[in-house]
Amino acid sequence: MTEPAITYLDHAASAPMRPEAIEAMMPYLTGFYANPSGSHRFSRRTRQAIDESRDVVAEIVACRPNEIVFTGGGTESDNMAIAGAVARHGGTAVCPAVEHHAVLHVVERAGGRVVGVDHAGAVDLDQLASVLAEEPDVAVVSVMAVNNEVGTVTDIAAVSSVVRRHAPDALLHTDAVQAACWLDLREITPHVDLLSLSAHKFGGPKGVGVLVERGGPRVEPLIIGGGQERERRSGTQNAAGIVAMAEALRLTDAERDTDAVRIGELRDRLVEGLQAQLAGVVETVSPDRKVAGSAHVCIAGVESEALLYLLDEADVCASAASACASGAMEPSHVLAAMGVDRDVALGALRLTLGHTSTVADVDRAIEVMVPAVERLRRGGVR
């Protein structure tokens, strides 16, 4: 397949793979096909690649290599952290209302408590404290480092001090899936017990992720079988995916500071460009509270479902809220929790930038969006 000529502003959904990551994984899709758990030299070669990848990831997230569990992606990591903590310790789970469904639905299924957020979408620490004080038996608290819809950064150190004070026995998990591109994970991991990553959000392949379990096994494994990943996650390792993930994370970490500055400027250019030409474009969360790649806006007088069609027609890729199993856009639970009116939320548009974004992408998006919004506001006459 050739790469289509598109303007891609949906990095938070999935980032383009880094060419170096593709190159790194190719040998394990072709020549080195042996099962890494085998006892021959051919297997040992694959095993070594996984071990080295584990070292790379461990250095970047600031944990020991044996605290890394390679999983099948961010959702599996989140599920394992919460369901595994409840299975191991009993009790309940707590999370803010804006979590990704990979966390929220697991907490709800465990009969857990959902905590409110402020107008930017960050967990309300006072409410978290009072819920933890009320609940006698909390197995795990899960608070995302960066929100996937609106980009808000949570102060995990502050969350940690609340959790340690009010629920000293509870594990603290953070879904850091959207953080890897933008925040130094070394500053997050020390505050938590469990941390989730997903490779395809930072230039690795889909279907591979990480759960960091600090201080040895903290939760029950979710997938049971041959005992791979030190009995933490059974199933033959996705060697190619793991190698590519480590390479993508290495590059992301090395380029993070310069990328964040460059992409933050692009983000500002995009939002300011839209606001200069269109009234009623509100940036949902102010830039000082969110990651550099997030340009979530609410556009008055349009429905994002209609706007997305016009953008798609012009080969501009963006998104609104999360889609349900049928592919229909669901009203955003994140915006609802933040107290955004349902009418305003109907015009929500998530534009997210990443390592491949350019000035041309931003300018093209503005060029397409301005007439599209004007047309929808006029009532559609061409």
Added chain:
Amino acid sequence: MKVMCAMSGGVVSSVAALLLQRAGHEVVGVTMKLWGGDSDTGCCSVSDVDDARRVAQQLGIDHLVFNFGDDFDEHVVAPYVDAHTRGITPNPCIECNRSVKFARLAERADLLGFDAVATGHHANIGTTVAGRHTLERGADPAKDQSYVVHMLDQAQLARTLFPVGGLQKSDVRALAASLDLRTADKPDSQDVCFITSTGGRTAFLGDRIPFRSGTVVDAAGTRLGEVESVELVTIGQRKGLGLPGGGPKRYVVDVDTSASVVTVGSDGDLLRTGLDVDSVTWIDEPVEARVLVQCSAHGRPMAADIAAAPDGVVHVEWVTPQRRIAPGQSVVFYDPTDTMVLGGGICR
């Protein structure tokens, strides 16, 4: 033309998209997500959306999903529930056509630069020499759906296409099979999409409104029995009234939900010389004449004289008395040759 084709994931709308494409139109398939609750039929399950998407892929057309759940709740489900508390039996599929398919979806299509909306309804749209649009019965009498799309006006008809209206049902299946469309063997869905076959109307309404028991009486007011939920009783109903067997057949001739009284009588007691219709819409100009009147989706059209009455009501005077029609049912007027829809409304 650029045509938005509503695709439910069923065989008929799959063939509709195919025919539009063959006719040279630029087609985009759209599946509406309308109902988020339990369902075992209709158009909102994930597997139906999957089928619609896979057919679109097979045809090489774009496929979108629009979430009109809020509109469906507001304009179809809530009024349906509310009507039952007042002893009215609405047709939710007609309200969906009126408020969602040919309103919300059509407006969205217009907004996005489409020239027309197409659906798999079995009806035909024609044009007179004067350039007016007509709505006609579908070619296959057994599958005719002109009754459920009777509310379309000239402006809507000008922007609507019914690609399968000229085909027999067997032709639709054969076309789907000849192209190996994955929906070719899929059974038809005909029931209300938000009512499950297991729970039925009773379970659906029971979750939403309190049922009140009712007394069953005869015309003289003599108490004959008891029903558990007066909200579920419909004019003309014969079974489930808790009456002892034997004797003459008894039918529900009246339901008074406010007093919780169900009146039963003989077949003859059901007969009426006419009925009043409100919320009337016309395909073109209003008509006052002897016409044919159809009161259910597959009911037999009967001759009647229709005439305007005060307050926008149209009075239907049967040529020969007919069984009473339940309030809330759609009443549709056809021309004397039983070919064209003239208009229609809701039985008072």
